[in-house]
Amino acid sequence: MLSYSSKTGAVDASDRVFVVGRHAMRARAPRAGMRSACAMTRASSASGADDTPDDQRPATLDACRRCGLWEHATQPVPGTGPRHASIVLVGEQPGDQEDRTGVPFVGAAGHVLDRALDAAGIDRRSVYLTNAVKHFKWEPRGKRRLHKTPAQREITACRYWLDRELESVHPRVIVALGGTALRAVLQDNDATLQRTPTPTRTAQGYLVVATYHPSYVLRTRGADSREHAYQTLVDALRTASKLARDDGKPKAGRGDAE
Numbered sequence: 001m002l003s004y005s006s007k008t009g010a011v012d013a014s015d016r017v018f019v020v021g022r023h024a025m026r027a028r029a030p031r032a033g034m035r036s037a038c039a040m041t042r043a044s045s046a047s048g049a050d051d052t053p054d055d056q057r058p059a060t061l062d063a064c065r066r067c068g069l070w071e072h073a074t075q076p077v078p079g080t081g082p083r084h085a086s087i088v089l090v091g092e093q094p095g096d097q098e099d100r101t102g103v104p105f106v107g108a109a110g111h112v113l114d115r116a117l118d119a120a121g122i123d124r125r126s127v128y129l130t131n132a133v134k135h136f137k138w139e140p141r142g143k144r145r146l147h148k149t150p151a152q153r154e155i156t157a158c159r160y161w162l163d164r165e166l167e168s169v170h171p172r173v174i175v176a177l178g179g180t181a182l183r184a185v186l187q188d189n190d191a192t193l194q195r196t197p198t199p200t201r202t203a204q205g206y207l208v209v210a211t212y213h214p215s216y217v218l219r220t221r222g223a224d225s226r227e228h229a230y231q232t233l234v235d236a237l238r239t240a241s242k243l244a245r246d247d248g249k250p251k252a253g254r255g256d257a258e
Contacts, residue, residue: 012068013026048227061134066157069135074099079130086244088128088171090162091213096145099136104129105114105214112214113177116230120237128169132184133158147215155184166206172247173199173240174206178207178213198236199243207243211236 034068061076062120070076077094080103089105097107105113117124132155138145150158162184166174176182183191185208186200198210220226 043215045211061161064134064161066160067135067154069133069137069154072138073135075102076134077102077104077131077136078134078161079104079128080125081128081130083169084129085126085169086172087122087126087175087240088130088166088173089175089177090181090185091129091131091177092215093131093133093147094136094152095147096136096138097214099145101140104131108218109214112230113216116214116234116237117230119234120241122237122241128165128171130162130165132162132181135159149200150180152183152189155180159184159187165206172207172244174202174208174242176208176210176237181213182208182210199239209236209240209243 056066058066061078064076065068077098079175081088083168091105091109092103095107095109098104098110104110114124117127133150136145137148137150137154139148140146158173174185175183179191179193182193182196183189185206186196186202193212196210198208200208200210202208212229214233217226217229217233220229
């Protein structure tokens, strides 16, 4: 098992936390355990021509109607973190708690992620956290709202926002948490955790480490199997941490996640 004692990328006091897809310079109310956010809107791709039709280029997440998920969600949940984070973590979509608070990874899966980040020696405040889909997709079950996996068309529609987040942050390493995140990041509908080598690179050159979503750890039955899934997540985060420190350059035979 890889082991590192130092924490990755402490956030400088002068650094700002940016939220892609909010009105420029609109302050968000601070929440427990989080710094107040400064907003940044990206209306066009910084990497070159954008062939997205004008009516499909919403200026803000609140105005986004690129798919129908906004109709039943409380609010969009944008990514958040340091503008120049070296690591971006991408999950699938907000859960029930995230939908209510507007902050990614604050529910039960978020608590697992917090524990895994700490075990990997990574300060949560140093990474940018986001999801492949920005609205909570759910179905009613009594008084509960149960998660539903986003359809491919919804993932594709929300790639508009993920592109802008990655262009804004420009990380050294992306950690794809689960299959949905991996397919969104690689823009490959057939990508799976089992068949994708890790680390790998996107067409845009981003280095990607793929691993389980924290919710998978929660769903795994049996203490031994659950602990193995959790340690796999921790090892992947450690790999991402090392790659980020190595400036995103994997060494032969080193740094591969399980």
